Amino acid sequence: MFFAYSPEALYRAALLYCYSFLSTRQTSMLMRTFKKAHSVWYAPLAELMRAGLQETPATRLIEARKKLNPETIAEELNKKEIQILCIEDPSYPPLLKQLYDAPIALFFRGTLAPHAFSQSLAVVGTRKITPYGRHVISLIVPALAHAGITIVSGMALGSDGFAHTAALDASGTTIAFLGSGIDDDSLYPRSHVPLAHRIIENGGAILSEYPPGTLPLRHHFPVRNRLIAGSTMGVLVTEAAEDSGSLITARLSLEYGRDVFAIPGPIYAPLSIGPNKLIQMGAHAVIAADDILTMLDISSLQELPFENIKPPREALSSNEQKIISALATRPLHVDEVITASMLENKTALTLLTMLELNGHIKHLGNHVYAAI
Template sequence: MSNSALEQHPLLPWLALQHTRGIGPVRAIRLRTQLGEQWYHSLQHARGLSEEQQEQLQTPHTSVLEPLLEWQQQAPNRHILSWDDPAYPELLRAVSAAPLLLFVEGDISMLSRPQIAVVGSRHPSYVGRENTNNLVPPLVEAGAVITSGLAIGIDGLGHRATLNAGGLTLAVLGSGLDRCYPKRHLRLAAEIIENGGALLSECYPWEGPLAHHFPRRNRIISGLSLGVLIVEAAERSGSLITARYAMEQGREVFAIPGARQNPQASGCNRLIQQGAKLVSNANDILEELVAFSVAAIKVRPAATEELLPYPELLDNVGLETTAVDLIASRCQQPVQEVLTRLVELELAGWVESVPGGYVRARRS
């Protein structure tokens, strides 16, 4: 592309706003709204801009634009969306401090389809993993796109459960799309695209994962979604940041309760105390969403999914041998009662008795 064409490119004004000190997304969007479609040529009428800001806004950032366009042209399914692009998702556009630019790889229509966010601990318990695998398929069957952050733990499990159910999933990254993080999910990211989903980030494609990217990523996850399901979260968890954004954005927040002995459940229990809806099956989520959404999400018939027996015990039986007295201590229950329940779980195929205690069975 010639220099003259670059200097007239419609993305340049948005890049100028990105690189101007003292103008964040909120103020940038306010300028766009106040000054109309020709806002970039009307900045002299904008109030409160310093001379330095005026100068920075008039600086053509072609050195940034050129590699962005090169990145876009390297694959047919890559897209760069500014806030005023018709393809920019309406739900996210309505959020305060919505990203000025989005970088997308995959099916761009995913951004505007009805989405439910599924997020949680990076170190989920057995029960957390089971809940994810049990709850996601009926959400997919009901017509929802599952959105998450591609992180290890519940995020990755949510994406994988969606793909296994034949559904569509959207991954929002805390890094640029050329710097997939975590690297162990490179294959998962490729599968998401191959199966009709998409990857999304507000970071430039070449940017690596930085700490301050992830809270910003979380506001996109909640902003895209009709509701956010927190599967499992400790008291101090990034998932609770997503829940807070969801509340601020007027989204529904759902949480799965857990045993008080499980530190990974404390964040969810606290959310429920603060007004999040307690979730025991998929219909608990779907019945809330159809009330305010025009999306084609269907409430399923009464759930028939199998409930986990004695989850407080199962959560404390690992894949390595766990002694009965240790399980009883963790659960704060009498040893004899724990032993009786472990026998029931063994008969049902959930655990196996081994020398020195019990191990979790690899039950389908």
């Protein structure tokens, strides 16, 4: 696949390559003065400094011109199937444009329809996801996806990855903002490279303001979080410790005037401290997808695909009902299911498989099951 980049897009990309010494605020300031990235790129030192840039970054920008060539950048981006999204483009997140430090451009792979962010929600949480967190996401995210909401997250381990996967499994659209480059060699975490490919192949996208080859340095992620918060209508925090980075995203959402949603949890659970405190501070407590849809004024769910229609529970056998009853209040390990249902091992394992195939329960991993 070959992408044709406009000269303006390539000069903006060149400025993004200078991220190590040129901040987003500085590039935005320069664009307000010079109007075109080409003019910024070739401005003499004195003009750069008159525009408000300090001497050190201005000198480094001039030095960068000797090493960076827009034509070479175009070749690299094409080779890695990376496109450039400028802030004026119709597909650029409209809410993100409102930020004073909105990137002048973003790198992306995949598909970005003009309406991709028109109904979008960030779903974030701990990397150390629990069965409770998995169960919550598996209940809420598919319903949001069926309502036409784009699920946005950061593709991190744990809650982020599970949210992306739940949206994909529901045939929904999901988008990831990364704190690294988006070329295959830079994708992080490495175990989520297949997930990134699945997002791209199923009508979603991965985006970053960092050029290809950028390592996932620790300080990139709080900066990345503003893109997740700024591009969406609101954020749902599923599980988070008191010092979790997910709370940074929630705080930014509040600053940007977005809705903040949180999943309440047991007061003794360390990973429910973050959401519970958010609720204390005024976040919307969520126990079902409808709570979010109502707040976002999205009233009608799209019709579920035929394959998601499951037989009514009244039609289940008495043994199947025993397993459903065992899972009624919380997810359980298979051993706990067998104990609670008082069924033989072989019978219980067979019924668990059939109930999962028919859409009544979900395997959350590590032999833990939850009712749907």
